Amino acid sequence: MDDGDAALALRALGWILSDEPRAERLLGLTGLAPGELRASLGEQATLAAILSFLSGHENDLVACADALQVPPASIAAAAQRLEGTTA
Template sequence: MLEDDAALALHALGWILSDEPRAERLLALTGLSPDELRASLGEPPTLAAILSFLAHHENDLVACAEALQVPPASIAAAAQRLEGPPA
């Protein structure tokens, strides 16, 4: 399941990066630089941050879900799985 979640996060990132203001907002809210984002793309916390970014912005969540042809709830659920259990 985590492989599917990771793939979803990477597809979502492609959608996010297709719009420069949205991409800049992702970087600002996650605190990642473009180089840090590239370097950490295989790490669950980064993938979770990408999906959480969408889950916290309903308009983007719905638009991305439509573009990727998945239910919006699946994006939010994947973010939670990638974040792991609460500490």
Template sequence: MHDDDAALALQALGWILTDEPRAERLLGLTGLAPSDLRSSLGEQATLAAILSFLTSHENDLVACADALQVPPATLAAAAQRLEGMPI
């Protein structure tokens, strides 16, 4: 796991959590309870799920990328690396 990818996923999570409906959608789609999410933030699978959530919703991906001041492709590439997929 790249430290930069993990940091980016955590920043993205911070952005996701600023909007309650979006945060609830993340929890619903990942199946994680808030306590599970907190306790698993150091796990590659959880970080991958956070970024995959964004890459599955283009509007959120673009808005998050804008907020974090990175290209959307950077978030998508980090998601792929965290998922263990070749880029």
């Protein structure tokens, strides 16, 4: 797992959790309870799910990328690497 991708996923999670409806949608789509999410933050699958959540919602992807000052394509590419679908 690339440390840069993991760090990006954690930064993105902070952005997601800053908005309660968005955070609830993440939990609903991933099926994770808040405690499970917290406990699994070191797992590649959880980090991939966080970035994939953003990649699946263009408005959130663009807003998060803006907030983190990274190109949206960087978030999408990190999600793919964490999912193991690209090198």
